Structure formats: C-alpha cells, structure tokens
Amino acid sequence: MGRAPCCDKNGLKKGPWTPEEDHKLITYIQLHGPGNWRSLPKDAGLQRCGKSCRLRWTNYLRPDIKRGRFSFEEEESIIQLHSILGNKWSAIAARLPGRTDNEIKNYWNTHIRKRLLRNGIDPVTHAPRLDLLDLSSILSSALCNPSSLLNLSTLVGNTQALLNPDLLRLATTLSSLKQENSDLFLQQLQENQFCNSLLQNQAVPALSSQPSQFENLAQQVPACTTTTSTAPFLNQTTQLMQENVEGFSSHPTSTFSCQNSQENFVPSSLNDSLVSQPNFYCSSTSTNPTVPALGEFSGFQPVNNGYQNFSIDSVLSTPLMSPDPLNSSSTHVNSSSTEDERECYSSFLKFEIPESLDIDDFL
DNA sequence: AAACGCCGCAACCGCCGAGGT
DNA sequence: AACCTCGGCGGTTGCGGCGTT
Structure with missing residues (x-):
C-alpha cells in the first residue's frame, strides 16, 4: 500500500552543499533531467535527501536562474504582484523569469518589507498605516x-x-x-x-x-x-x-x-467601472512586461481586504516608479543604484513620518 | 585586533494537496 | 476508500560576512 518512503533520513547529509555535491547533481540532471527526486540522490551518488536535491537544484543550480541583485523593474513587479497575490511566492516567481520563489521571498523580507514599513506602508495590505496617517x-x-x-x-x-x-x-x-x-x-x-x-x-x-x-x-x-x-x-x-x-x-x-478620509472609501483615482470589478489591479499603467495583463488575474481576489479604499494605483506602476527608459536597461541596484535612490524611487509610497517617530516601534 | 551585533541568504522544516497503490 | 508518498509551498532558522565599537 502506498509508496516506499522518500528516503531514509538517517545518515543523510544536511547543511551547505559542497562544490562536489553540486557537480554531481548538475552532472546527473544534465544526463537524466530533473525529476524522480526520490531515486536521484542514490543514482547520483549523493548522500542527500531527494527533497534537499530538489531544493538545491530549483533554488540555486538551475541554469536559468538569474543571480545578483534585483533590478528596479523586478522590484517594481514584486511589489505589484505581491499587492495582488500576497505571499504566493511561487506565483510571483512564475512571473519573474530567472528568479526563484525563495529568492523573492528573501528579498521581500530583507529589503522591500522593511522599506515599505519605513515609508509607512503596511507590507501585508499595501495600505498606508492608518495609525500614522489618519x-x-x-x-x-x-x-x-x-x-x-x-x-x-x-x-x-x-x-x-x-x-x-x-x-x-x-x-x-x-x-x-x-x-x-x-x-x-x-x-x-x-x-x-x-x-x-x-x-x-x-x-x-x-x-x-x-x-x-x-x-x-x-x-x-x-x-x-x-x-x-x-x-x-x-x-x-x-x-x-x-x-x-x-x-x-x-x-x-x-x-x-x-x-482613508473619504466617507465612501472609493479612491478618487478609480472610476466606478473599475471599482465594480475585482480584477482592476493590473491596469494599463503597468510599464513592466513581466507583469501579467489584467485578465491573467481573474480569479484572484485582492489581498488587502478591508482596504478596498486604498488606491491600487498607488502600488501599481506609475511613470515615477519606472525609471527613465534610457536608464532602465541597466538599473541593477548593485552597480548604479543606491539605497538612497531606491528611497527616491519608492517615494511614491511615502508619506512623511516625523524623524522623531521611531519606526522600529511599529515593526 | 578582537569582540560584538546586525544583516542577508541558503537551507531546512512542516504542512498541504494531488495522486499512486 | 484508506493510506501513503511526492512535489510544492510558505515560514523559519542558522551560519557566514560585514560593519561597528
């Protein structure tokens, strides 16, 4: 009945992968292709769990993975997609070629989330922090x-x-x-x-x-x-x-x-037809080709329930968000951009929080 | 130069749905 | 139908690097 256990966890190695292990895994997959992770470690001569092999491959060794820092466009897309999909990292990753869900998740938690909080935006709802704003x-x-x-x-x-x-x-x-x-x-x-x-x-x-x-x-x-x-x-x-x-x-x-202060809670920037449809998120304002078109999100509901009053336009692309097209082709942050520039770039999300206000208290 | 703390990221953990037996 | 594994996913952890004191 049922299948045999995936692997015997006893005696299997854990922790960081060595270059030799990586080489074995790459060589095996190049010959046989990915899949059948259960038998792969044994066949490839690895003392690893199949799950560990799969994660190592999908998150690090896959040849189509794009390494390095996220570009403006990618970060923009992540914010947009997260406002729609929430913590569906795999769904977000599927729309960002070359990026893994793990990478996006890490980047969100270590960079974007903190920046949104610093700028007074709730990273869960993508709405401004009402306690600060209203x-x-x-x-x-x-x-x-x-x-x-x-x-x-x-x-x-x-x-x-x-x-x-x-x-x-x-x-x-x-x-x-x-x-x-x-x-x-x-x-x-x-x-x-x-x-x-x-x-x-x-x-x-x-x-x-x-x-x-x-x-x-x-x-x-x-x-x-x-x-x-x-x-x-x-x-x-x-x-x-x-x-x-x-x-x-x-x-x-x-x-x-x-x-937040309008009684009807309808964003002034949204017309009635858009408000009446739940799938208004991906408007034509998106300038990023990696962001799917409107129809692709049919079936998705806004994650910011209770914040329908929040203008989605404010988290979607705007001309200000997207860098100058002349510069956008090489906007990797590690080379030409600084955190300050990102702060500027994300100023569309910013409302002034007094310096005296310790933002850490809100984290 | 050493100690300490913070940060980023790779890897692990635990859960869940789908599907095989 | 029940049981089980697989594959996938999101959350969390722990280690190494880096900066500060």
Whole structure:
C-alpha cells in the first residue's frame, strides 16, 4: 500500500552543499533531467535527501536562474504582484523569469518589507498605516462635526502608543479644549471658514491632490480663530497636517491619502467601472512586461481586504516608479543604484513620518 | 585586533494537496 | 476508500560576512 518512503533520513547529509555535491547533481540532471527526486540522490551518488536535491537544484543550480541583485523593474513587479497575490511566492516567481520563489521571498523580507514599513506602508495590505496617517481626518472630523460620535479623548487614549508625540499632544489639547469650552470652541469653528473649507474640500483628499488648497486653508485659520484660545493649536495642527501630507501631494499618483478620509472609501483615482470589478489591479499603467495583463488575474481576489479604499494605483506602476527608459536597461541596484535612490524611487509610497517617530516601534 | 551585533541568504522544516497503490 | 508518498509551498532558522565599537 502506498509508496516506499522518500528516503531514509538517517545518515543523510544536511547543511551547505559542497562544490562536489553540486557537480554531481548538475552532472546527473544534465544526463537524466530533473525529476524522480526520490531515486536521484542514490543514482547520483549523493548522500542527500531527494527533497534537499530538489531544493538545491530549483533554488540555486538551475541554469536559468538569474543571480545578483534585483533590478528596479523586478522590484517594481514584486511589489505589484505581491499587492495582488500576497505571499504566493511561487506565483510571483512564475512571473519573474530567472528568479526563484525563495529568492523573492528573501528579498521581500530583507529589503522591500522593511522599506515599505519605513515609508509607512503596511507590507501585508499595501495600505498606508492608518495609525500614522489618519489623524488629520480624525481631527477634522472631530472639529467639524459637533455631533460626531467619535470620542476624541477615547481615541487619543487608544492610540497613544502609536502616534507621533507631537500630534498626540495636539490631539489631547484639542480634546481638552473641546471639552472645557466646547460651545465657544465649536461656535467659532462653525462660524469661520475653517470648517467650510474642510467640508468643501473634504479636507484630506484635497490635501493630497491640491496642496495649494491646503496652504490656503492654513492661512485662513488664524483669521478665523483669533478670538479663541484654540488658534495656536489649530495653526499647529494645520501645520502638522500639512507636513504629513506633503509627501503625498508631491506626487500626483499618491492618492491613498484621500481614501482613508473619504466617507465612501472609493479612491478618487478609480472610476466606478473599475471599482465594480475585482480584477482592476493590473491596469494599463503597468510599464513592466513581466507583469501579467489584467485578465491573467481573474480569479484572484485582492489581498488587502478591508482596504478596498486604498488606491491600487498607488502600488501599481506609475511613470515615477519606472525609471527613465534610457536608464532602465541597466538599473541593477548593485552597480548604479543606491539605497538612497531606491528611497527616491519608492517615494511614491511615502508619506512623511516625523524623524522623531521611531519606526522600529511599529515593526 | 578582537569582540560584538546586525544583516542577508541558503537551507531546512512542516504542512498541504494531488495522486499512486 | 484508506493510506501513503511526492512535489510544492510558505515560514523559519542558522551560519557566514560585514560593519561597528
């Protein structure tokens, strides 16, 4: 019944492969081809488990494996594919010729994942870290909606460990002011243009796409709050909010700052037809030929469930993401690119995190 | 120069689905 | 139908190299 065991694990070698073992394995496979891993070690004269031989071949010895650092295009593809496929490394590797799932997995865990985290992007969902990003919309909501069910104090308490201390202090101050003198505070807010502007512009969405509007908004605040003690704090809040969105607004495709504050959670950059279809990910914005066309992902569901509000465009290729075509043919990072350049390249994912914020706390 | 810590990557581990017996 | 192995996959580990103190 059944097959014989794959191999007797007793007496089989483990650990790093020697050049002699590699040579034996290569020679055998060149003669007989890969496969039948069960009998291969014995036939090839290797004291290894068949599984170990298969891994050594598929991950290292295969002649079509591309060695060396990942290019911009490859990294771009990995990010795109991961946003669609999740940790399906083999599926990602299948779309990156010459790269193994193990290699991609390692590269993701050691480079891309850390960079995304550093830039405030959740590497699992590919969405911006809401705990870092969304305070601006929280504040605007709390300030402009007196009947809001949002309890700012509770919120501040709950997020105390996560937020930038400066923002946290402002939020706390605003909360106390709101409680202490809520009538006057809200009256002043409602009477001035601050809230009107926020409402008209939907506050944060406008910030990312039209920073000048936010600058105007910031200028309006002192004029409309000079009679209250909240003015300095609103100014500070506005400034901090502005700082937090500058990173977004510096690039036209950085749309995900909008979605978190829009009530309908529909990315402004996605039209209705795309939103209605789950397979909208691989848009024509992809500039990388290794990235499959839209239809190839039919059947895949977004991995960022719960983050449908997140604009996929922001993780897909953009003109900024792709390097200049003139340079893209030799964009291997080890030779011509540095981590700084990659930081620049990945700035499309970046929103400003204050230097004082220890990102390690979020890892 | 030695000790220490960090990082990257090759390799292993354990699980699962498919398929053979 | 039940049992078993194979092949594949994702997660994890451990070692060697490198940089810092």
